Amino acid sequence: MRIYAVVAAGLVAALMGGMGYFMIAGNADADQFAECRGSQVAGDADLGGSFELVDQTGATVTDADVVSEPALIYFGFTFCPDVCPLDNARNARAADALHERGLEARPVFVSVDPERDTPEVLASFTEQFHDDMIGLTGSDEQVHAAAQAYRVYYQREDTDDPYYLVDHSTHTYLALPGHGFVEFFRRDATVEEVAERAACFIENA
Numbered sequence: 001m002r003i004y005a006v007v008a009a010g011l012v013a014a015l016m017g018g019m020g021y022f023m024i025a026g027n028a029d030a031d032q033f034a035e036c037r038g039s040q041v042a043g044d045a046d047l048g049g050s051f052e053l054v055d056q057t058g059a060t061v062t063d064a065d066v067v068s069e070p071a072l073i074y075f076g077f078t079f080c081p082d083v084c085p086l087d088n089a090r091n092a093r094a095a096d097a098l099h100e101r102g103l104e105a106r107p108v109f110v111s112v113d114p115e116r117d118t119p120e121v122l123a124s125f126t127e128q129f130h131d132d133m134i135g136l137t138g139s140d141e142q143v144h145a146a147a148q149a150y151r152v153y154y155q156r157e158d159t160d161d162p163y164y165l166v167d168h169s170t171h172t173y174l175a176l177p178g179h180g181f182v183e184f185f186r187r188d189a190t191v192e193e194v195a196e197r198a199a200c201f202i203e204n205a
Helices: 002-030 083-100 119-126 140-149 191-204
Strands: 052-055 060-062 071-076 106-111 134-137 154-156 166-168 172-176 180-185
Touching: 052 119, 052 140, 071 083, 083 106, 083 191, 106 119, 106 140, 119 134, 172 191, 180 191
Parallel strands: 071 106, 106 134
Antiparallel strands: 052 060, 052 134, 071 172, 154 166, 172 180
C-alpha cells in the first residue's frame, strides 16, 4: 500500500508540475511583453489608471493626454534635495537614449507637494532636465488620487518649517498608449537598463 501511495503521490506531483508548466507557458504566450519584463508587482494589472492633474502651463490634463505616447512617470517634489534630481536626470537621459534608437518616451514628473509646486515652479524645474518633460500638479485631492492609482507612498513632514521635506517612494513607471502601466524601474536602474527595457516594451506594443 505504501508503494502505491508513493507512486500515486509521484503521479500527482508530476501532473501538477505539468499543469504549472502549461499555465506559465500559457500566460507567457498571452503576455505580449513577457520577454521584456524585469519586475513583478502583486496585482500589477490594477496599477496605474485614470487621473486629472494640472501641467506646467496651467492646463488641466488627463492620463489620456499624458500617455498619448510612451511615458516614464516619476512622483516626487521640486524641493527634494537629492533623489528627485538624480532620478529625473536619469529618466531624461533614458528618453534621449531611446530617441537615438528612433523610439520616443516622454519623461513625466508628478509633484506630491502641490502646496509649493505650482505650475510656474514645475515649469522652471522640468526645463532643467528635458525639453519634452511634463510637470504635473493639482489639488491635494487630485494628487492623492493619482498617487493612489500608482500605489505611490508619500508623507509630508509634520512641521511648520517652510523648507519641509516629503518622504516618498521612488519608482519610475512606464506607461504605454492603449496599455497603461506596463513596467516599473527602481532607483538603481541605470540609464542603459531603463532605455533597453523600455525599448522592448515600446517595440512590442
